[in-house]
Amino acid sequence: MYRSHVLVCGGTGCTSSGSQKIRDRLEEEIRKQGLENEVGVVKTGCFGLCALGPIMIVYPEGAFYSMVKEEDIPEIVSEHLLKGRVVKRLLYDETVKGAEVLPLQETKFYKKQHRIALRNCGVINPENIEEYIGTGGYEALGKVLTEMKPQDVIQILLDSGLRGRGGAGFPTGLKWKFAAANEADQKYVCCNADEGDPGAFMDRSVLEGDPHVVLEAMAIAGYAIGASQGYIYVRAEYPIAVERLNIAIGQAREYGLLGKDIFGTGFDFDIELRLGAGAFVCGEETALMTSIEGNRGEPRPRPPFPALKGLFQKPTILNNVETLANIPQIILNGPEWFASMGTEKSKGTKVFALGGKVNNTGLVEIPMGTTLREIVEEIGGGIPKGKKFKAAQTGGPSGGCIPAEHFDVPIDYDNLIAIGSMMGSGGLIVMDEDTCMVDIAKFFLEFTVDESCGKCTPCRVGTRRMLEILEKITKGQGTMEDLDRLEELAEHLKSGSLCALGQTAPNPVLSTLRYFRDEYIAHIVDKKCPAGVCKDLLQYRIDADKCRGCTLCARTCPNEAIEGKVREPHVINQDKCVKCGACMEKCRFGAIYKE
Amino acid sequence: MGSTKSTVPFRGTKEQEEALLAVIRGMKDEKGALMPILQKAQEIYGYLPIEVQKIISNETGIPLEKIYGVVTFYSQFTLSPKGRYQISVCLGTACYVKGSGDIYNKLMEKLGIVGGECTPDGKFSLDACRCIGACGLAPVMTINDEVYGRLKVDDIDDILAKYE
DSSP states (O other): OOSEEEEEEOSHHHHHTTHHHHHHHHHHHHHHTTOTTTEEEEEEOOOSOGGGOSOEEEETTTEEEOSOOGGGHHHIIIIIIITOOOOGGGBOGGGEETTEEOOGGGSHHHHTOOOSTTTTTTTSOTTOHHHHHHTTTTHHHHHHHHHOOHHHHHHHHHHHTOBOTTSSOOBHHHHHHHHHHSOOSOOEEEEEEOOOSTTOOHHHHHHHHOHHHHHHHHHHHHHHHTOOEEEEEEOTTOHHHHHHHHHHHHHHHHTTSSEEEETTTTEEEEEEEEEOOSOGGGGSHHHHHHHHTTSOOOOOOSSSOTTTSOGGGSOEEEEEHHHHHHHHHHHHHOHHHHHTSBOSSSBSEEEEEEEESOSSOEEEEEETTOBHHIIIIIISOOOGGGOOEEEEEESGGGSEEEEGGGTTSBOOHHHHHHTTOOOTTSEEEEEETTSOHHHHHHHHHHHHHHHOOSSSHHHHHHHHHHHHHHHHHHTTOOOHHHHHHHHHHHHHHHHHOSSHHHHHTTHHHHHHHHHOHHHHHHHHTSOOOTTSOOGGGOOEEEOTTTOOOOOHHHHHOTTOOEEOOTTSOOEEOTTTOOOOOHHHHHOSSOOEEEO | OOOSOOOSOOOOOHHHHHHHHHHHHHHTTSTTOHHHHHHHHHHHHSSOOHHHHHHHHHHHOOOHHHHHHHHHHSTTOOSSOOOSEEEEEEOSHHHHHTTHHHHHHHHHHHHTOOTTOBOTTSSEEEEEESOOSOGGGOSOEEETTEEEOSOOGGGHHHHHHTTO
16 A cells, blocks of 8 residues: 555646656656655546646645656655655646645636546556456446346436537437347447547547546447447557557456456457548548448448448447446436436536647536636636637537637537537637638638548538638638638538538538628738738738847848848838748847738 | 658568568458558558558458558558658647647748658658647647647757757
8 A cells, every 4th residue: 555646647648748757757766765665656547737737646635736847856756755745836826825735626627627538537547457447447337237138228328318429419329229229140339539620639538548438338338239349440640549448458358347258147248449540531430430341431321320231231339439438427327417417408528628729728528518608718717828719619620610709608519509510529729819710711621621531522522612712712812702602612512412521511611701701801802811820911011110220130031031221120022021920030129010 | 641652662671571471361351451451561661652562462362452542541551651750740720720830831941841751861751640639738749759849930940950
């Protein structure tokens, strides 16, 4: 038994900011002080507050050290771990109130969160199955296999109101019910861990922080629909997640929780990993199955739906990682417990990857029905540098931008669709006044043009034509008729595309047109980009009153576009200016501005 | 989608071929084995030139045109070799709104190549990638396994200098 535990985040965010080095140094210092039998160091999954990484928490005190540097470690070890004196200087400042150290749950970032899917992330060592079992892991599987019939399991899910967390929000219980009803010699359970939305990393954090919960839920699904084989389709870009899944599968087999005759009940279930290879369309269910089969990941027309003919033409269910992570808790706590959270038609919680122009970037899990204002201003800690909120983007390339006027709408599946966006998998990117909405629409269309698989014409050709129009507008060559054309094309894509990728690709354009039409018009009529992003519509100028003639800008300019004599105001030659902005960054007098 | 031509002559070794054959023998009866085989093959050779695809086709009986179709569909697979230092700039939304596009442009300018290419000396290759999930550190780029976060355009020179 250790008297103290140090939890160091080993998620991708903190690993990227150097948590591995922190952990090595920590172990070295602990050995130096002879504390290795008293203090345990645990590598955990994501705590959520990635902006402040690397993060470590010392228990039993619950002291939350943020942005830890290697050189801080000796002090933390000798002061805190040896002498028991918390190093307040290095704590997350929100947890320090005078002489007191506040629990993490009291901070703005954590206060409104409610963790179900992320329950174990940042709490247990994901590479040790016993820690998962110690927090109630595999209890739900045991209960299902020994006390329940498959149809009871499905009924619990139906009663809980759980809807798919991957994007469309289809009721999970219903999906299982359809697959259970179809007779076949072989059925499959697939887990969609091909998290492709740029700016979303919820599923990755669950896989990295609590891989066993996914395995347990898949086995439960296998029992409910009558499948003995599962596949997890996971992005190859997530090496830590892949490694931990492999470890978890190995341990579960060793403990008899995967494989033959689980819990001595005669139920067989095993899981294999399949790595994605970087194709966004493979997040679509039929494309994902086509890819597991070893083909180009192109979607298939539905019907037949996967519940009837899915992977290898057998009845198949596909659930997203976060959906699965909720299931063991629903089984253990009952459907009423789950249904007591959230809104009328969206139950439970949702994990969001909070990013962009917000102070506390990271991972948050909140009850459905929380407002955007609470997420951005309270949990997210507002917008950096006192800038103004402009929009929040949800749903990635399939979603839309939510303007400030909808700041107080409770977030759930149906409300988001009503205001022109969608839940998607949970990316939530905050944008401020410096973000150009036409440019953002263009950014997402570039993405869909790149990722369109090319199988159906509306998507392959339509997205490209829409992008060309947006390029024209951002270059200042657009006409008002282009806006009508964009809307017309959008309708064709929505109604004519084979899969959700093409059907939802116009959403970023439509939602920005709906809420920020004036910005489009500014680009077209005034030939101006109000946010100062679109380069072709920008001019850099020097304020003659502020310029001291120090010549620094002229020397910095890569294209010799700035002229002027020493101690006299300089001028930018607009014909030569390449709009790189280097002069503006270098000017010490704030004399250079863009318009 | 992968580039469709390779500019570098194929220099596979006997050892590489044996490693590949062992992989294929271990997997070829599995359902849907082509993707895992291609992933292993790329680990062995660093890329998937037509010569490697032919070996896989001969051993598995899968038609070469199907293999080529799969290789060119997925962005992870590449038909041309990568540089010793593989630079990858995240153009995910979170990084993009924090200026990763400028970082990417600066790198293209500094290295004199466009995305997807390799410098003629084989040292650096440059790619754009979608979200690596380190959004808290945006904007982010990686060089091999090293992650650089909270980047500014001015940092690029110093970072590249480390690899001189």
